[in-house]
Amino acid sequence: MLEVKDIHSFYGKSHILQGVSMALKEGELVCLLGRNGVGKSTTLKSIMGLVKPSEGSIRFNEQELIGKRPYEVARLGVGYVPEDRRIFRSLTVHENLLMGIRNGAKKGGWTIERVYEQFPQLKQRRENKGGHLSGGEQQMLTVARTLMGDPKLILVDEPTEGLAPLIVKEVLEMLAAVRSSGVTVLMVEQNFKASIKVADRFYIMGKGHMVFDGDTEALLAAEEIRRNYLEV
């Protein structure tokens, strides 16, 4: 479904991605692990078109994404849940969800009603300003907002960062539920212990490129990789 081939991205002068490759199959929940600053977020941004890779190719359902602008990528069915959540602070919860609906999305799939059903907490707070939500609620809102656009694939950047352990569990369960509803998920995480419960497959990034690709068992077996490339 998604095939990233040998992409290189720059951020200012620094060569952040130095030949990243990865592939996702439909319906998978894949977790991208790695230390701070190795380029995990940049990988997601490159797929989304927020950062423009200078070389390589990114194919989504046989379509080349490089050169497309973010909104065009989104219209192809890629949803993006950014780091630090980035809900629209001055819009109400309801308006935030409305923002998720995009023109030309196919009818059916996720509707406001279905979202409220899935996330009853959001329904309670529908008239509250986005800026007044708690961290966990904000995370829920960003995911819900993205689902409103009926994506085939969602890119989730560090969804558990800064959340209390109880909420972390809740958020990860939510993502598992999203996957079960048929949406492919690519998630960036630092917290490998938590993610191991939900992910089907793992990639680990070193400085600017992939160093590991495998399922949970393989990851648990690759002790040296974990020691070298994940946090101690």
Add this chain to the structure above:
Amino acid sequence: MKKIFGLAVLSVLLLALAVPAVAEDTIKIAAMEPLSGSFKDIGERYLDGVVYAAKVINENGGLLGKKVEVIPVDSELKPDVATRKAQNLILRDNVKFFCGGTGSSVGAAMEQLAERQNAIMISYGMAAASMTGEKCSKNFFRTCGNTDQQSYALAALVAKKGYKRVAIIAQDYSFGQEALAAFKRRLAKLNPSAEIVAELYHPAGTKDFAPYVSQLIAAKPDAIFTPNWGNDLTLLLKQGRPMGMKQVVLSYYINDEFTIQAMGDDSLMIGNMGAEVYTLSIPTDKNKEFVAKFYKDKGYYPTWLRGKSFMSTMFWAEAVKKAGTTDIPAVIKAWEGLTYDGPAGLWTMRACDHQAQVPFWYTEIVKENPFFKHAFEASAGMVPAEDVSVPCAETGCKMKK
């Protein structure tokens, strides 16, 4: 490598500065006027008069056997810009004579520069009284009236018309304040029973005059006096008239054809009065001859600004002729006490403060006039030089000679 390349570029640029200029055998006079920006139209008309005077002089054999060359300088109406450019002209082209009509701030700065650099600055429009008052300098000559004289002329007009209740409004800076002070002083003397019913100051460049107009109307004056000029005069009338400000407005620069055009509505202007050193409708033969010649040559009229700078330049030429040299101390000496009998009557350069003693001409704006399709001035009447003169002892000038 990079540094060396930079050095090379720098050196070439610096050496390019050292191109020698060619010396010419002319008498140069630099006209410091705003030739860009919002007051360009004023500067250009002043400059026009100076250039025309130079042409007249050169056609009649020149000055001391040399041609007069006018160097237009864009003062941008900024004293620092004007002095910088003037300084350059002194250093580069050995210019000794400067003149200008716009912006007392430019004039004051030029006065200081002239004194420092042993040059002469001539004002034919910069009116702040202090320039020939407490700040006076032997290197500074003023051929036009100053705020004192002009306010005196208008006070004489108010007294003559018998207005009892007068409201006054001016821009809130030294020019406006000086003008109002002189007007009040003189009016109290000429007609002690006249009353100042409102005295208002507004920032130069005010956009909304409504709050001021309301106060003017509330004071119920017979006439309104203002030294405002440019857009501050236009907007006062344009916003004031529809609000019911029907009184006659007496103003310094009412005879400016551009201001009248900018109103876009003659009825705003008709009936207003002003007084100036020169105005197109002066009914003397000399003036009629000058206007006719100018019109024949240029195809338009030498309205007030052009006339003032023309006569001023002619007056300066007389002084240089009398001195027989362009040596600055000699010209200063020759000019003191000199008279010039031009289109606007007899002008005398007073030695004590270098302020020319000149008659003033007052006019009223009327619909029908021989010059323009729009409203313009009626035939002018004279206020004699003695009536607007400030005695030497009262000017505050202590000139170092």
Add this chain to the structure above:
Amino acid sequence: MSDFPVFFLHGLAYGGLLFLVSAGLTLVFGMMNVLNFAHAAMYMLGAYFSYTILRMTGQFWLSLMICPLLLFVIGAVIERFLLRRVHVFGHVHELLLTFGLAYIITEVVKWVWGNFPLAVNVGGFLGGTVEIFGITYPLYRIFIFASAALVGIMMALILYRTRLGIILRAAVNDSEMVNALGFNVPLVFMGVFAFGAALSGFAGVIAGPLLSTYPGMANEILIDAFVVIVVGGFGSLGGAVVASLIIGELQSFGVLLFPKLSLALVYLLMSVVLIIKPSGLFGEKQ
């Protein structure tokens, strides 16, 4: 204080004009984080276009419709072909670009229309007067306030009652995210910038008859408009409304009550607001 109502009216009229000028500025600033130095130059352009149209047709209402459209197109072109190109270099370059444009527009105006004030008279019905509070008051000043109110209400309706409004407000918070949700943000930006330009043109048409049309009009209003943005709160439309009215009334009553301070009052207000509430009266904390 029998003059109170009259001076209040004066304040409303000038405040209304200030709002018309600053509304577009604050919109563009809020959405795109671009401080558009050329805004006042476009306002001037509107006034000059209006002058020409009035000279040709004598129809004030016509010019009130055409000039904003012309400015809309100019704004769209500026955004599409100039501003967008420098967007990647960051806000410093965007500012500098609009700054250079302001110079160019001003000079071109001087070139085409000359350097002296031009008379614009509305004439007709709007040029008349009404009796109000026992005095004669120019109808045009009331018209200015009415148009400002109309524009303000219209903008509020768009922003808070339409889907477009939701998108616009979301873009104020985080335009990149709006883009990633599948909205053509560059197009939205072009529209916003063009709309801001159209508003400035509208304000120019309105201002012409009151202030007369001259090349210095841009710079004179620009600083006032900036102060409105600072006082009202960066990018806040409601803040612009309140700040414009406060400044309008402050100038009107300032002239009456503290004539010596009238110029400084506005800056005084700005300084006080900045010290007490650095993000402006209605601004969100950055």
Add this chain to the structure above:
Amino acid sequence: MIAKKNRPYLFIAFLFALGAVMPVLLRQYHLNMLTEIIVFALYAVSYNLLLGYAGLLSFGHAMFFGMGAFTVAVSLIHIPGLSLWGAIGLAIAMTTVVGFVTGGLLLRHKGAYFALLTLAFNSLFCAVATKWHTVTGGDDGLSVTRPDLSLGFTTINMAGLTSFYYFTLVIIGAAIVFCWYFTQTAMGQTVLMMRENEERMKFLGYNTNISRLILFTFTGAVAGLAGAFYTLHFQFCSQSAISVDMTTTVLLMTFVGGTGTFWGPMMGALVYVVLQNYLSDITDRWPLFMGLIFVFMVLFIPGGLTQIIQYVRNLFSGRNGTDKSLAVKEGSS
């Protein structure tokens, strides 16, 4: 080949030597212009420390320039017998205080907000300077005479251009070198890194707000020194020294020269003064040219003259391709 490390010092020494022989080579008129260039060079350098190094776009730098200019003019007029050193010292002290106070207020904002606020403050200062007629001379400005320079063992007459030129060269030159030195110090490097990654700096425990305030105050004081010399040079000071135009002037100089290097803005000052002197003689439409230069440069050569020179140099030294770094330099803001 000289060690790379020493090259800047050699460069500085050469500049001073070049400056020292200029009075012999140049006529008075050009020497006058050169003095102005040197004064503006310092002004531009100080501005570039804000814009180029810290990434702060200020529209209020003329506050400090003008404050320095007015302090010198007012103190020379009102304090009889004040020495040249005293007047300059007062100007620096004054601008340091003003820089610290305004910096505390203004630096609470960033980006376009900061730009807008500095502009509003500059307007406020300019309005005060215009209104406060009794002290500043209002629209008329203030004329001053340069006092003699006392060196302890001897006194030098400053009325002449040449002696003042040397004084300017030494003092302003030293100030520029000091600014350069500042960029090499730990403090300067902190500011530099701050621009690249403020978050990381905070993470590492630096107080970026204090660093920024120190930088703002420092550049203010340097601009104040330039302003002081501006008054001394023209022997005149008016509100245009503190006007927004004076800010845009320095912005143009810095931008034309290039914000990417320390020395670029000096080149910008040179080009600006020369262009202004010639262009405004030739055409009264020079604001139009200024606008066109701005737009053209923003669109095509955002790196300024430095970028052009670098490009040409690369052509000569046979390196191909343009420097990518310049094109994406500001990309992250």
